[in-house]
Structure formats: structure tokens, C-alpha cells
Amino acid sequence: MSPISKAATVSRPLFLPEPRKLLFSFSNFLAAALTLVISFEASLPRPWYALLTVYIAAQPMAGAFRPKLFHRLCGILLGASVSVALVPNFQHAPELLVLMLASWTGFCIYLAVLDRTPRAFLFQMAAFSSVISSFPFLDDPGHIFIIDMARVEEMTLGIVCVSVVHMILQPWSVTPVIRDRAEAFLADAGRWMSDVLSQSHSRKVHEHRRKLAADIAELGTMAIHLPSDQPSAIVGRKTVRCLQRQMANMIPLTSAVADRLGMLDAGTLKDPVLVQLMRDTRAWLDRTSIDEQHCASGYALVERSRKMAANRTFYPSWSDLLVASVGIRVAEFLDSYVECCRLVSTMGGKELRAPARGNRVQHSTFPFARDHGVAALAGLATAAAIFLHCFVWISLEWPAGAATTAFATLISCSFSALDDPFPMLRRYLIATLVTFPLGAFYLFSVQPRVDGYAMFVITLAPALIFLGYLQAMPAYTARALPMLSCLIVAIMVVDRYDADFASFVNVGLAQLSGVVTSITIAKLFRSVNVQWTSRRMIRSNWSDIGKLAKLGSPSHALHWTEMAIDRLGQIAARMATMHDSDPLHETDGLGELRLGRNIIALRRSLKTAPLAVQAILHDMLDQTSTLFATQAAKGSSLLPPAALLNSLDMALVGLCTSEGVQATHPTLMALVSMRCNLFPNARPPGGIRVA
Structure with missing residues (x-):
């Protein structure tokens, strides 16, 4: 299978x-x-x-x-x-x-x-x-x-x-159950990304993210039992932990691709390079056999996506930035997807050879959000x-x-x-x-x-x-x-x-x-505990984002992703009992998950930004920290202030007009993602070409 x-x-x-x-x-x-x-x-x-x-x-x-x-x-x-x-x-x-x-x-x-x-x-x-x-x-x-x-x-x-x-x-045995659950997850994740690339995902977004997040959380629970399942259990448990981490990456990446494509204008979406990449990626995801040749073609698509993003070189327009973000996120998604296929094949007794890649993590623990x-x-x-x-x-x-x-x-x-x-x-x-x-x-x-x-x-x-x-x-x-x-x-x-x-x-x-x-x-x-518990978890996400945005506090992208995914899985299980019109669906943690990852990426690349922009970035992070700390204290979502949008735009303009800064610069990509997450309906930033 x-x-x-x-x-x-x-x-x-x-x-x-x-x-x-x-x-x-x-x-x-x-x-x-x-x-x-x-x-x-x-x-x-x-x-x-x-x-x-x-x-x-x-x-x-x-x-x-x-x-x-x-x-x-x-x-x-x-x-x-x-x-x-x-x-x-x-x-x-x-x-x-x-x-x-x-x-x-x-x-x-x-x-x-x-x-x-x-x-x-x-x-x-x-x-x-x-x-x-x-x-x-x-x-x-x-x-x-x-x-x-x-x-x-x-x-x-x-x-x-x-x-x-x-x-x-x-x-x-629990091992075949884990393998079947992982295969079902990959089928759902591939279907979601295929829907995203065909621009037909919006009506299924709640269904996709609920199911995938719940599957990741359940997979982690099953992995606890592996050491007592078979003689090779210790190796199996490490494999499942790595698999769980790669899956955790795929949810925010798919959501980010959907977000960026939704912001691109109709003219840019007809770009032949982008259209062909989206078509080939969908065709690859729709294939039913996983072998070394299929994995190799997947890695080829990864390189094509990165190349498309890198071609949006210096002094990019806003559309260039969005296209570059799509290319980077699609590449990261495919990288994780192929690695998941390799790990699932390993669990089934079939080893697929693949080049060494930096996204393979070997840690054996997965944190729980308690x-x-x-x-x-x-x-x-x-x-x-x-x-x-x-x-x-x-x-x-x-x-x-x-x-x-x-x-x-x-x-x-x-x-x-x-x-x-x-x-x-x-x-x-x-x-x-x-x-x-x-x-x-x-x-x-x-x-x-x-x-x-x-x-x-x-x-x-x-x-x-x-x-x-x-x-x-x-x-x-x-x-x-x-x-x-x-x-x-x-x-x-x-x-x-x-x-x-x-x-x-x-x-x-x-x-x-x-x-x-x-x-x-x-x-x-305990009769009202379902919504109460979900809101407590969302407030925990807000509190963590407030701490992540504060310079000097610890920032570990992998730990944050896993913790947020665990919360997202718990929230997803509870939302299955709620009506689709419940306002809690709009604040179920997926946007916060992407935002937290972008804040950590921004902090890591902060020193590589031009000195003139670094002061603006410090102020922008302080405002973000204050916003989410206030949300966590009040327990309700707040509209981001206009001053934060102004700081984001100033930093974007400063980077886009700086000598030697490419569209794929990590700081620039993180800023684009933060702006899309915090201000999805805002007009393109002034001072940057629209197209």
C-alpha cells in the first residue's frame, strides 16, 4: 500500500x-x-x-x-x-x-x-x-x-x-497501525496541497487542518507504545518521531502556500513558470506509487521551486516577494513530503535511498502541550x-x-x-x-x-x-x-x-x-469545558508568541512548531464537536503557528539584515510581543495596530531597496509571511513596486 x-x-x-x-x-x-x-x-x-x-x-x-x-x-x-x-x-x-x-x-x-x-x-x-x-x-x-x-x-x-x-x-501490533495512519496522513496532506495549487481549497480548509493535526497528535500517542511492541522498537520509535516532525512541518507550509496564492493577482497566477510548477507538483502528488524514482522526481521539483524563487532577484516587487514565498514554501513542503515517504517505507521494511538533506531530524522526543x-x-x-x-x-x-x-x-x-x-x-x-x-x-x-x-x-x-x-x-x-x-x-x-x-x-x-x-x-x-479548554490553548499560543517576539528570550523553531502542532491537534479534536459557524474555527491556532515560526526565522536572520533596518525590526518585534501578550491577558483576539503595519512596511521597503538583498533573503521572507498573517487584507506596502 x-x-x-x-x-x-x-x-x-x-x-x-x-x-x-x-x-x-x-x-x-x-x-x-x-x-x-x-x-x-x-x-x-x-x-x-x-x-x-x-x-x-x-x-x-x-x-x-x-x-x-x-x-x-x-x-x-x-x-x-x-x-x-x-x-x-x-x-x-x-x-x-x-x-x-x-x-x-x-x-x-x-x-x-x-x-x-x-x-x-x-x-x-x-x-x-x-x-x-x-x-x-x-x-x-x-x-x-x-x-x-x-x-x-x-x-x-x-x-x-x-x-x-x-x-x-x-x-x-501497533506498528502497522502507525504505518497505516501515516499513509492516510500523507494522502490527506497531498490532497490538501493539490487543492491549494488548484485554488479549490477554501471550502475544505477546516476539514483538512482538523484531520491532519489530530492525526499528528494521535501518531505521537501511538509512538509511546513502540518500545514495548517489537524487538526493533527503539529504532521504530525514532523513526516515528522523525516522521511526526516532518508531518508537523507540512501543515503550516500548506497553509502558507494557500495564503500567498490567495494574495497574488490574476496576472501573476498566469505566469508560465509558476503555472507549470503548480501543474507538475499536482501531478506528482497524484501519483500512486512511491519508489526511488518517484522520490528523485520529488527532489527535482524541490530544486525547481527554489530556482523559481531565486529568480526573483534584486529590487523585487510585491508580487515577486509573494511568488518567491510560494516557491520556498512549496519546496519545503515537498522536501518534508518525500522524507515522510522514505520514513514510511522504512517502517514497512523497504529502505529508499535518498540524498542527505538538512531537514532530517533525529531527536527522539516530541513535546506535549500540558x-x-x-x-x-x-x-x-x-x-x-x-x-x-x-x-x-x-x-x-x-x-x-x-x-x-x-x-x-x-x-x-x-x-x-x-x-x-x-x-x-x-x-x-x-x-x-x-x-x-x-x-x-x-x-x-x-x-x-x-x-x-x-x-x-x-x-x-x-x-x-x-x-x-x-x-x-x-x-x-x-x-x-x-x-x-x-x-x-x-x-x-x-x-x-x-x-x-x-x-x-x-x-x-x-x-x-x-x-x-x-x-x-x-x-x-465540566459541561462547558470543550470551548473553555480550546480557548485556554489558543491563549497559550498567544502567550508563547509574545515571548518569542521578545528579544533575549529562547527561540527554538522545532520546539515551537511541535508544541503548537500538539495544541492544534488537541483543538482539532474538540472542534470536531463544534458547528462550522462557531467563531472559534477562525482562531484555531494555524495562523499563530505560522506566525511563531516566522518570528523565530526573523530573529535568526536579524543580524544579516542591513544595520539601518535592524532598528526597525527591533521595534516591530517589540510591538508584536506587546500585541500578543495583551491578547493572552485579555483572552480575546485584537486587531493589530496600524503602527505595527507601518513598521513592517518600513522594514520591507528598507530591505527591498538595499544593495545585495535578494527576494529569498530569510529576513525578507519572514517579513512577507508576518505581514500576510497579521494583515491579510492590507494593500501592498508603499515604496515597493506592485508588479
């Missing part, structure tokens, strides 16, 4: 299961069966804890659960240790104990949301295990250590069993949910109140990373209600007729395999996990049958109460 080929859609009958999803479900069932057998043989007090842990820890990709194994085990131990430390010492002060546990859980969720790596599962498990090891056993604090050890053993058993089974059966405010809100919501559960539990003296708190904490931890968890929680509630009849059927009709745990496991097979298959389907994962949880908790697997209808109803009400309370907290704390 080539990086720019369209994925073929093969129709599959509805009743025919997909082999990989079926293998995933069967692997989970084997892990569940192994867990139950060991639990019964070892006489663990609550085997259903181990069984529930199997399905919570299961992941459809082999590389996705292995790095989480260590972190989850450490989280279980940490949470149990906190429980042992708090419960005996605060047993006579229940209000203070609730405060301590809620604060600890909220802090763990804060760290989990902030981290955004597999290490986040350590904090999630620490939060969950401390609560389920504490609240259900507050009436017996003297045996809390023994109880915690049992919970640790049960949950550890579930995690180890599901990990071992998946390691042996290998449902599927927001402490968003993470703190998630932690606060979780802590508030625990407070509310405990208030209801203690006020009503409800026997199943401890179970309510445990269920609600599990749910809150599971959806803590979502801006607005209400839609997912609503599905969780519906799935829980649907599964109650199935749980009652197993508990009161099946289990009384089962003799021995071998037969019990066999009777569970149809339900667990079917729900496990649903868990492997992205469209049903949000429903499958609550259904599995409800079923496992409802039948309360223990070493001997001891069913009681009143207890079943009480536990069921506790589950429903936990979900309803979590929904209430989500509506109170």
Missing part, C-alpha cells in the same frame, strides 16, 4: 466477525478463565475484582497494554499503601478521612490528565485502588492491611493474566464526586453506599481525560441498565445449576466473548466496558454460591447511583 493510495473498502457481511477482533475477545476470555481458575485455587476472597481488572486492563493492540503493565502494578501498590496509611490513623474522624481520600484521588487524576503518557495509568490506578481498598472496609479498620493485600493480589492477578495471554497470542488548569479541573471534579457520594452514603446510612463511592470513582477515573464526559457517562448509564437483566439471569438461573468453577467459566463464555468483541470495536467500546463491569459486579463471583435478591438490588442501585452522581458532577463542573 502506498502512502498516497486510497484505502480500499472491503464490504463484510454484518454477521461475519472480524478475525482480529474475535481473537482479541477470545484472548480476553482466556485471560478471564485463567484468572478465575487461579483465584479459586488460591482461595482469593473476591475473584470478581480480578475478573473485572482483566477487562479494564485489556487493550486491542499488543503494544498498547505492555507499557501500562508496570505502571498499573505500581499504581495498585501505591494506592493500597495510601489506604493502609490513612484508614487506621483517621478512623475516628470520618470527615477528615473522606477529605484526605478525596484530595488524594483528585491529585492523582490531576497528574494523570497532565501526564498524557502510559505513566498516567499509574496515577489512575493509584486513585482507584486507594478508594476501593478503603471505603468498603471502614467498619473493619483493624484488618485494613490484610484487606488491602487481598485487593492487591486480585487486581495484580488480573493484570498479569491478561498481559501474559496477550503477549502469547499477539492480537495485533495545561495545568484543565488537569486541575478534572481532579477537582473527581474529588467533588467523592465528597457527594460520601455525603449521600453517610446521610442515608445506606449499606451499599461504599460500593457507590467505589463505582463512581472507577467511572470518574475512566473518563477523567475527557473535556465533557457527559455523553460518555450517559451511554455508560444506558449500558448499565441494559445489562441488569443479563446479570440477574446468570445469578439466579445459571449459577444455581452450575457445579464447579470449570462449568461456571463455560457458562460465562457466550456473554464474555460477545461483550469482549464489542469492546474491540471503537464504536461500541464505550458501551461494552460498562456492560462487562455491570455483569461482573452483578454476579459477584466468589468461592461459593450465596445469591440474595435484596443484595443484588442494593448493589445494582449502588452502581446506578454511582453513574448518576458522576453525571451530575460532570454537568456541574
